[in-house]
Amino acid sequence: MGKVFWSGLVLSIIGLLVSASWMGVDKALHITSDAAFCGSCHSMKPMQQTFLHSTHGGRSVLGIQALCTDCHLPQDSQVSYLYHKARNGAWDVWKEYVLGAEDVDWVARLDEADRYVYDSGCLKCHNNLEKGSQLSNRQFVAHKPYFQSRIEKQCIDCHDVGHPGLRELLTDSAQ
Numbered sequence: 001m002g003k004v005f006w007s008g009l010v011l012s013i014i015g016l017l018v019s020a021s022w023m024g025v026d027k028a029l030h031i032t033s034d035a036a037f038c039g040s041c042h043s044m045k046p047m048q049q050t051f052l053h054s055t056h057g058g059r060s061v062l063g064i065q066a067l068c069t070d071c072h073l074p075q076d077s078q079v080s081y082l083y084h085k086a087r088n089g090a091w092d093v094w095k096e097y098v099l100g101a102e103d104v105d106w107v108a109r110l111d112e113a114d115r116y117v118y119d120s121g122c123l124k125c126h127n128n129l130e131k132g133s134q135l136s137n138r139q140f141v142a143h144k145p146y147f148q149s150r151i152e153k154q155c156i157d158c159h160d161v162g163h164p165g166l167r168e169l170l171t172d173s174a175q
Contacts (some may be wrong), residue, residue, distance in 0.1 A: 032089065043101035046170055061144040070106040071162055075120040106170045114154050122155040
């Protein structure tokens with residue numbers, strides 16, 4: 001009885017520790033992915049403000065709110081997501097608190113949005129777009145070249161979502 005009992009107890013404790021660790025990591029990933037967390041950096045305040053006024057940031061008639069990481073991290077695999085989250089997060093903290101973010105030209109960065117907004121995030125939520133657009137001729141015609149990979153465009157090239165009025169807010173605050 002002794003060996004079986006102790007083996008069972010040790011395995012149970014290991015299982016509980018693994019489960020608790022997994023839940024803790026999952027909670028930490030979620031907490032560090034929303035607008036409240038991202039907006040806690042001074043340089044991200046305009047992005048947070050405009051995001052909260054967007055359809056994806058809380059103004060949805062469906063009550064759905066995306067996380068910052070839904071758009072700004074790749075959603076094609078967990079490995080890619082975790083790698084980019086760790087790399088980008090470390091850089092953002094370093095830039096904000098060590099190097100200083102005052103020298104970032106945020107208006108110019110808007111023109112590079114295709115480097116830090118991922119279609120995989122759009123398609124994660126709009127997962128039925130290709131099939132659904134076939135029911136609407138207008139949508140189908142608009143998205144057909146994209147789904148057939150005949151164009152080199154990203155979702156944000158046609159859809160201005162996420163941060164309405166950000167360019168104007170950044171331009172006004174720079175003056």
